[in-house]
Amino acid sequence: MKKKLIKVFFRTDASLEIGHGHVTRCLTLANALRKFGADCNFICKKYKGNLIEKIKTEGFNVYEISNLKYQDANQTIKILKKKIDWLIIDHYKIDKDWEKKLRLYAKKIMVIDDLANRQHDCDLLLDQNLILNYKTRYRNIINKNCKTLLGPQYALLQPEYAKFHKTLPSKTSRVNRILVFFGGSDQFNITELVILSFLKLNNNSIKLDVVISINNPYLSKIKLLTKKNKNIKIHNFRSSLASLMIKADISIGACGSTSWERCCLGLPSIVITVAENQKPIAKELHRRGLVRWLGHHNNVDEDIILNSMNSIIDQNIQVWSKKCKLVTNGSGTKKVTSLIFKENFK
Numbered sequence: 001m002k003k004k005l006i007k008v009f010f011r012t013d014a015s016l017e018i019g020h021g022h023v024t025r026c027l028t029l030a031n032a033l034r035k036f037g038a039d040c041n042f043i044c045k046k047y048k049g050n051l052i053e054k055i056k057t058e059g060f061n062v063y064e065i066s067n068l069k070y071q072d073a074n075q076t077i078k079i080l081k082k083k084i085d086w087l088i089i090d091h092y093k094i095d096k097d098w099e100k101k102l103r104l105y106a107k108k109i110m111v112i113d114d115l116a117n118r119q120h121d122c123d124l125l126l127d128q129n130l131i132l133n134y135k136t137r138y139r140n141i142i143n144k145n146c147k148t149l150l151g152p153q154y155a156l157l158q159p160e161y162a163k164f165h166k167t168l169p170s171k172t173s174r175v176n177r178i179l180v181f182f183g184g185s186d187q188f189n190i191t192e193l194v195i196l197s198f199l200k201l202n203n204n205s206i207k208l209d210v211v212i213s214i215n216n217p218y219l220s221k222i223k224l225l226t227k228k229n230k231n232i233k234i235h236n237f238r239s240s241l242a243s244l245m246i247k248a249d250i251s252i253g254a255c256g257s258t259s260w261e262r263c264c265l266g267l268p269s270i271v272i273t274v275a276e277n278q279k280p281i282a283k284e285l286h287r288r289g290l291v292r293w294l295g296h297h298n299n300v301d302e303d304i305i306l307n308s309m310n311s312i313i314d315q316n317i318q319v320w321s322k323k324c325k326l327v328t329n330g331s332g333t334k335k336v337t338s339l340i341f342k343e344n345f346k
Contacts, residue, residue, distance in 0.1 A: 127148075255279075
């Protein structure tokens with residue numbers, strides 16, 4: 001029996017400063033909801049480095065609003081006009097006050113958050129992160145009737161991750177290939193730092209796959225740096241890293257949403273945090289032996305990265321890989337989608 005069509009709006013943004021993670025996971029959820037009969041739409045600001053065209057190419061309507069913060073809620077109301085089924089918010093600058101204004105225009109409000117640093121008025125809250133106190137930290141900042149989905153088992157991963165999680169064996173003990181990815185913006189140019197460290201490694205048996213956005217201001221410099229090295233391959237930013245993660249033995253990257261993709265596929269990682277909210281995640285994953293956290297971007301240099309690569313190359317990563325795969329099986333998107341429809345038809 002085909003499910004009834006529901007109307008869903010996402011309020012989220014991407015930019016060089018914000019990064020691409022919020023929009024990327026919302027797109028993953030929107031694609032899953034659409035398969036079940038939802039009419040999904042996006043409301044975004046046209047920041048530098050936005051993903052508005054990317055959203056449109058995936059077949060979703062995008063309504064643009066101005067960059068004036070105090071008009072955000074009012075502009076959103078004008079777009080909605082009448083009550084929709086679900087308003088899904090993935091934005092660090094939106095809180096209880098904004099959400100309360102939109103109550104008359106949405107039957108249900110869902111918030112996707114990572115910070116737990118502000119009050120919310122919502123029906124469903126998702127935080128896919130693994131932090132020391134992740135099960136309790138929202139207790140006093142959400143309304144009593146709000147349902148919570150907490151932890152990596154609810155991570156919004158694309159469907160191929162669940163598929164490969166079942167079929168992909170754990171990584172072997174030998175490191176032949178390293179994947180480097182620091183998000184859609186990489187505003188601190190950590191990618192170049194890792195490449196310089198790799199060049200110092202001077203090991204011709206190891207390949208380096210580097211994923212970087214065409215909008216990255218350092219792209220030309222990085223291409224010039226790697227031009228003559230046959231062991232380094234530059235890849236354009238893509239919507240899914242699964243195919244490269246499958247080939248890689250270890251990864252070097254930040255500690256955002258990609259953390260759960262890496263864990264799902266059993267990919268051991270060296271991480272360098274690039275935002276404050278990534279620190280508690282990196283700390284907990286490091287404590288559990290799931291990643292090796294080298295520190296925050298402003299405290300990491302070429303030698304620290306080089307030493308870490310050297311030590312991991314000689315390490316048996318099979319046990320590490322198996323431990324990563326236990327964190328999430330990649331079915332989070334399916335779980336969240338099912339719950340949204342279940343809640344809608346109560």
